[in-house]
Amino acid sequence: MEKIRVAVVGLGHRGRYMVQLAKNSFDFVEIVAACDIDPALWHETQWQQKVPMKESLPGTVFYEDYNKMLEENTLDFVLVETGADVHADFCVKALERNINVFSDIPSVATLAEAKRLWQAEQNSTAQLMTGANPNEWGFVNAMVDLYQKGLLGKPYYMEAEYIHCLLNPELSRQLVVHSPWRKALPPIRYCTHSLGPLLRIMEEDLRYVVCLGTGQHVNPDSLKDDMMAALFQTESGVMIRLLRAGAGKAAIGLHSYRVFGTKGYFERIAERGNAPAVCRFNSTELYACSRKLMEMPVDTMPPEYIDNPKAGGHGGADYALFDHMFAAFMAKKPMPISLRDGLRMTLPGIYAAESARRKGEKLTMHYPWEKEFDDDIRDLGC
Numbered sequence: 001m002e003k004i005r006v007a008v009v010g011l012g013h014r015g016r017y018m019v020q021l022a023k024n025s026f027d028f029v030e031i032v033a034a035c036d037i038d039p040a041l042w043h044e045t046q047w048q049q050k051v052p053m054k055e056s057l058p059g060t061v062f063y064e065d066y067n068k069m070l071e072e073n074t075l076d077f078v079l080v081e082t083g084a085d086v087h088a089d090f091c092v093k094a095l096e097r098n099i100n101v102f103s104d105i106p107s108v109a110t111l112a113e114a115k116r117l118w119q120a121e122q123n124s125t126a127q128l129m130t131g132a133n134p135n136e137w138g139f140v141n142a143m144v145d146l147y148q149k150g151l152l153g154k155p156y157y158m159e160a161e162y163i164h165c166l167l168n169p170e171l172s173r174q175l176v177v178h179s180p181w182r183k184a185l186p187p188i189r190y191c192t193h194s195l196g197p198l199l200r201i202m203e204e205d206l207r208y209v210v211c212l213g214t215g216q217h218v219n220p221d222s223l224k225d226d227m228m229a230a231l232f233q234t235e236s237g238v239m240i241r242l243l244r245a246g247a248g249k250a251a252i253g254l255h256s257y258r259v260f261g262t263k264g265y266f267e268r269i270a271e272r273g274n275a276p277a278v279c280r281f282n283s284t285e286l287y288a289c290s291r292k293l294m295e296m297p298v299d300t301m302p303p304e305y306i307d308n309p310k311a312g313g314h315g316g317a318d319y320a321l322f323d324h325m326f327a328a329f330m331a332k333k334p335m336p337i338s339l340r341d342g343l344r345m346t347l348p349g350i351y352a353a354e355s356a357r358r359k360g361e362k363l364t365m366h367y368p369w370e371k372e373f374d375d376d377i378r379d380l381g382c
């Protein structure tokens with residue numbers, strides 16, 4: 001089989017992990033080049049990494065300059081693993097050269113970036129795959145399956161929580177030490193893990209948002225709110241409530257979701273103390289469980305990979321992202337999690353942060369595929 005030629009930009013802990021996953025799990029992947037402005041990440045050992053990358057990737061050429069890397073190599077894919085607030089420029093440059101992009105989340109940091117990225121993909125023969133790994137989780141696929149079989153009816157209210165505080169304090173501390181963007185990014189902007197799965201069972205885009213933040217109570221010197229809560233709504237009135245944590249002392253987490261549909265209910269409640277995470281549902285369409293919550297034997301691992309020892313990363317979801325992306329590339333099919341999907345789950349966080357900055361003002365949201373989006377870029381300044 002012909003090799004798929006891959007490069008990576010951003011060698012923080014996520015970039016280092018993802019590039020090793022691609023190399024070690026997919027025989028047909030060749031890691032041609034890697035880039036970071038900090039050469040120590042290439043030459044030296046790092047947190048959670050005993051062997052320097054230059055030794056574990058002996059055939060890979062390292063660059064400090066992204067443009068040079070793109071110029072000097074023939075590539076099928078670039079993995080964009082720079083900080084969460086700086087993805088778009090790297091993606092645009094690759095797409096302009098007709099190189100496919102795997103972009104980690106969130107997709108963009110501003111509305112103007114969303115417009116540029118959208119246009120870049122429209123003008124390119126290449127595609128962007130959004131690295132929204134929670135969309136691949138087994139319980140998310142189960143939720144989508146219940147929805148598609150008509151067992152939930154039409155969702156009219158949904159909730160998601162992503163609390164990332166004290167469950168693993170050493171990990172949280174290390175992440176902030178090593179990844180500067182984590183210090184100041186408003187928590188509600190890191191919303192794709194929560195909205196991505198729920199938007200899989202919503203045909204409409206989210207249209208309205210109100211959002212508030214707590215300010216800083218846990219650590220008065222922090223640059224971001226301890227908690228932010230947003231209410232989103234579609235034009236037909238479907239609501240999503242999203243709670244995101246920036247700091248806190250609650251030893252709970254990480255991801256919970258609830259779906260209220262016209263014919264049923266689904267929930268995935270994150271682990272609590274000794275109780276493991278649990279998935280349950282009920283449906284008026286199934287006599288036996290119309291009034292009783294049924295537990296589902298499914299969690300993060302996508303069922304198709306349960307017996308696959310290579311399926312690692314966030315409960316198998318990182319492997320699933322690459323597996324589905326490379327399969328789509330080889331079959332010349334659309335990327336399974338498109339740029340449009342990524343913007344649907346990223347832009348609501350940007351509007352929400354702006355709503356919070358305006359003390360909870362209700363904002364109307366648009367997307368680059370709508371003509372009103374240009375007015376938002378001009379008027380909102382976010």
Ligand SMILES: NC(=O)c1ccc[n+]([C@@H]2O[C@H](COP(=O)([O-])OP(=O)(O)OC[C@H]3O[C@@H](n4cnc5c(N)ncnc54)[C@H](O)[C@@H]3O)[C@@H](O)[C@H]2O)c1
Pocket residue numbers: 009010011012013014015035036037038041064066081082083084085086104105106131132133178179180181314
């Ligand atoms: N999907 C997930 O589950 C998940 C988990 C963790 C992180 N992430 C995402 O992965 C991305 C990376 O996260 P991280 O924690 O590793 O971030 P990080 O800040 O630790 O690493 C980013 C790296 O990009 C490099 N960089 C910045 N500007 C550059 C430039 N101009 N040229 C080359 N390199 C440059 C930095 O030097 C740094 O090493 C983020 O977007 C984050 O949101 C996703």
